[in-house]
Amino acid sequence: MERCEDFEVGIEMRLHGALDAPQTDSLVRPPRDVRFVPGLRQLARGSENAMNQQTNLHLQTLDWGRPVEAHQDVLRPRSRGQRVLSSAVVVLALAPMMMLMEKNVL
Numbered sequence: 546m547e548r549c550e551d552f553e554v555g556i557e558m559r560l561h562g563a564l565d566a567p568q569t570d571s572l573v574r575p576p577r578d579v580r581f582v583p584g585l586r587q588l589a590r591g592s593e594n595a596m597n598q599q600t601n602l603h604l605q606t607l608d609w610g611r612p613v614e615a616h617q618d619v620l621r622p623r624s625r626g627q628r629v630l631s632s633a634v635v636v637l638a639l640a641p642m643m644m645l646m647e648k649n650v651l
Contacts (some may be wrong), residue, residue: 556589 565603 560589560593
């Protein structure tokens with residue numbers, strides 16, 4: 546680890562198990578230019594726990610059916626004109642992609 550930012554990112558990656566053994570070994574000693582705050586590892590671990598707790602709290606309070614019900618009317622065209630317009634939008638959106646596929650670009 547050469548830079549302070551790399552060292553901090555490395556600590557986070559190690560907490561998530563995203564480093565192999567040589568990379569983990571380089572975290573044993575911070576680089577010289579790091580103005581190392583004692584307890585950075587504990588701070589990172591505490592921040593991660595706090596974020597997980599907040600996320601779990603919000604996930605418990607969400608009503609997962611509500612967004613689907615709220616957008617159901619938007620997704621369902623009501624009149625023949627709306628159906629034609631919706632079809633035209635889909636065709637116009639896919640037309641450039643189809644032309645690129647014909648030319649073997651995609």
